[in-house]
Amino acid sequence: MNTDNLSGQVIWITGASSGIGEALARQFAKLGAQVVLSARHEEELKRVARQLTHPEQHMILPLDVTDYASLTAAYGEVIQKKGRLDCLINNAGVSQRALICDTLDHTDRQIMEIDYFAPVALTRVVLPSMLKQGAGHVVFISSVAGLLGTQYRASYAAAKGAIHLWANSLRAELADQGLRVSVIFPGFVKTNVSVAALKGNGEQLGSMDDAQANAMSSDEFAEQAVQALLAGREYIVIGGLKEKVGVWLSRLYPPLMYRIIRKSKVR
Template sequence: MTKTLKDKIVWITGASGGIGEALACAFAKEGASVVLSARRADQLERVRLTLPDPEKHLVLPLNICDEQAQQQALAALLERYGKLDWLINNAGISQRALVMDTTGETDRKIMEIDYFAQVALSRRVLSVMLQQKSGQLVFVSSVAGLVGTQYRGSYSAAKAALHLWANSARAELFEQGIRVSVIFPGFVKTAVSMNALTGNGEALGKMDDAQAKAMTAEQFATASLKALKAGQSYIVIGGFKEKLAALVSRLSPELLYKLIRKSKVR
């Protein structure tokens, strides 16, 4: 069943660039009113002005780890629109460090951004959706959260945790009109590796070779929207190797471990 997005209110976090910006454009073209959140207000405003009918969209700057700011942003959204149909949990940060080179502080920072903050915002939004008796949660996880790879130990753990929390929420809330989908991107050509944390918590500052040769954010957004409109809940988007790894992780974990050891992920 294909879902219509016309006149839907869609809140996208991490919307100041990359995947979030591409998703915002894709949803806006489908007729949705898009709420754009991230820390950089100037970049959010830039994105808003590129969308069809810019005045119907809303910029809400947000530090996703600040729960008080989450509540204030949700209140502002409801004051403007009176409802919320979709939440796209896209904000996050990646990692480029071996497990033995990663500090506990960096572990906790990644988990805070990529798991705890997403769950906290989702609970706040669910309080509204449950009153409406309808709503769609979407989590942008990662193929790394399905398979685990070198240089992404903490990131893979956070994305896996997000996936399994979403599974529980899907099972618990289905009868109350709430739908939950998880998207597992492979490599996408964005600044994610530039901003990824090294072991001591500093930004890597350069793009991985695998990232540079990957699909574009626009290609990712198009594939994501098609799957979401079709009502899919488990969505793997990537090249042949990433899709194969996701499949093998379910069919033969031991084979997966051998393949991962030989794979190039930088």
């Protein structure tokens, strides 16, 4: 991603049919980027594309990120239609609302597949051409939960923590070859993430948490995220005061943060 001018830059966003992904697409399109929109539901992608600035210059690419056999072909479509890829934003994901003792093995694996293995696999697909062109930017949407770990989100926190550390290793290995790597850690954002969150048996929760309902808007999140990315930041925490203090405490004095989490009421 060229931090001076987004005009003509090609940015691929997974999970772009709603929430954070949709808001990021709006923000990047407003700044002149050509956005590739991916998610499983084509009709929702079309809805998002219609509302973007200059809708004719964007691309809809329906994709299930856990269908690993389709990733190379999907990327081939991006290159065929756009000629290059400047930035990949790994945003597709699923959350969790279940205690450890109530979570089945297949639910653990489903969360890890979507939140960890899928972005790793897609990033590996795009890396060769980014390295060949000597420039590229890979962005991972992690979570404040991946820095702290809380009740009801054990597998989700583990997956989001894992993608953070994998991204750190990716940056360490390839920064000198022109690859930029950023990780964004959202706190509570007003999206349907809790509605789609998995219960212990793998079914969707189907309701919105109070904290989610009263959180910052997805557009406010996207504005802050894009501003941070254009400023060249690699470690980006976006959330309210509670989340930011929690992250600060977890790095400065972890035992205190652990005690606070144990006493907090989380669902």
